[in-house]
Amino acid sequence: MIDQARRLVAERFPDALAALLAGSAATGNATATSDLDLALLVADGGETYRETVRHEGRVVELFVHTGTGLTELFAVDAASRRAVLQSMYATGVLLTDPDGHGARACERARADLRQGPPALGPETVETRRYGLTDLLDDLTDAGDGAERLAIGGEVLAAAADLLCDARRAWTGAGKWLPRRLREADPVLGPALVDAHLRLCRDGDPQPLARAARQVLDLAGGPLAEGYRRTWQGTIERTV
Template identity: 70%
Template sequence: MHAYPTDQARRLVRSRFPDALSAVLAGSTATGRATASSDLDIAVLIDDGGVTCRETIRFEERVVELFVHTRTGLLELFAADVASRRAVLQNMYASGLVLVDSHGEAGRARALAEADLREGPPALGPETVEEKRYGLTDALDDLTDASDAIERLAVAGYVVNAAADLLCDHHHAWIGGGKWLPRRLLEADPQRGAALLEGHHRLCGSGDPAVLISAALEVLDLVGGPLREGYRRTWHGTIDSVAAAR
């Protein structure tokens, strides 16, 4: 495998996207967290008339995640990432290493990304917060009562995600999935985020849910407290039950 992933990324863009308007290398390689097996995350801006897509390839023995978009596609993807409250592509452009920059295109895309990041994600509506409070309260009851170790682990995963979602919304902070969940959680609230993660870690190691339950209850207290009796939803003709969402 070639030793320098940045050089690999440049060779890939030159060979596969010779007319690219801009290309940005993001992810662990750009932030200094890369390992020998890390993939390359590359955002490529192409002219309108091309195809906006995401594609995984292998180049010089390294896996590459390509995020290819036209100018119109980039704006649509930015809007979708804001709506999802994750800002994945915005973070790629804001923190990535510029590989190609034709006539300032990369700079313009970065400016748009940074503006979205400064604005922050849209707040969850009151009904959605209530729904998530009810779902988390119900899960904490299940976690308290769970005697099966496998079920306890499954419920604990839901508890961490639900509490993280509510905590990030409370702080008007972006959310994340996978490895980005703990990173975004700690950015949003270092103290409460760390308590949730430590509670989950302890439960996974010892099976004791007490610390996780306490941390999740603290999050619930920030957003109105546990919700059981009094919760009511009206059917709107779609499958939108809390049970289905879980």
């Protein structure tokens, strides 16, 4: 896959300042049907964009950035508390980097990851506590299996947000959510993941409810009565 990635770079981006193979192909976890994730640095004056193409029969995700664009996207990804792009650069394999632009970008990514995400503000934490408290009431009361599964997914996401904030750890979505939870807390992270799996497999909501309540206690405890927000022109999400 590395050779295939190099051929694509040579054909489509011969003037790139740097090219980096990321994702499962870079970490050695790719399968025969895995796509290729390629990050490319181009000179300022070019475009910053994302594009999906097919090369030699394989789907390829292209992440093309100017230096300015990469700096802006690093800032956006850090603010999102997910650091998706930083993870790509921190764990990727440089394919070409004649002048060191790629190596410097990788080091910036690693520095961001070491620093950790920005903390949620006190009011945001309070609102998320309120949202998770409400979800746990719904999870306990739900009699319909489909509703219980839907609520369970929201409980997992809300608890993950609070746990990662409490541990100053990066969060994630999709396949990255369980990975980031396990990294954030070696006890509560796996407990949440395993409890959600048990809910999906057996329909039992109690392990997930217990794990989520432990996260709530870590974040300041359940919150219902006493919660109040004044309308400020936007609707603040509770989960």
